[in-house]
Amino acid sequence: MRKLKSALAMLALLTSVLACTVSAQRTRVVALTGGDTHPDFEKQVRAELKLRIANTNRYTVGRADEAELQVNLVCVDISDKNGAGACSLSILYWPTELPDLSSVLGRTTLISGSDPSYIAEQFFQQLVEESTEKELANHLTTLTKAVGALKGDIPCKK
Helix, strand or coil: CHHHHHHHHHHHHHHHHHHHHHHHCCCEEEEEEECCCCCHHHHHHHHHHHHHHHCCCCEEECCHHHCCEEEEEEEEEEECCCCEEEEEEEEEECCCCCCCCCEEEEEEEEEEECCHHHHHHHHHHHHHHHCCHHHHHHHHHHHHHHHHHHHCCCCCCC
């Protein structure tokens, strides 16, 4: 009985720590942008990615003018028979502290296939990996230093 009480106490402590950690994370507004023409495959991938983003506490889908993260998704249909497509994804970070500057997060990713939900999930995982608090802080520091160097506050390295 004593072991059960200890286990329950540890579980309660772990749950409260996790709740604090989750609530400490800031919700980031994400805008989905893309090409001017939206082929059928892109519409499917976009819908899946939007749903995946919306089902998190870390992100919320919003307009481009209010977003900190801009996910640029462009797809082309490559087969009418099996509904396949090829898609590219790039992510921009627009920090609220420097709203007129952006930084590209990671790399542009290209994926092709016939399963829109698989491609959307891969792109979502890339968003998660490239927009950790640590990564965003690093990008903000780089941008801040660049602005400071231009203002003469920080000497430029040559």
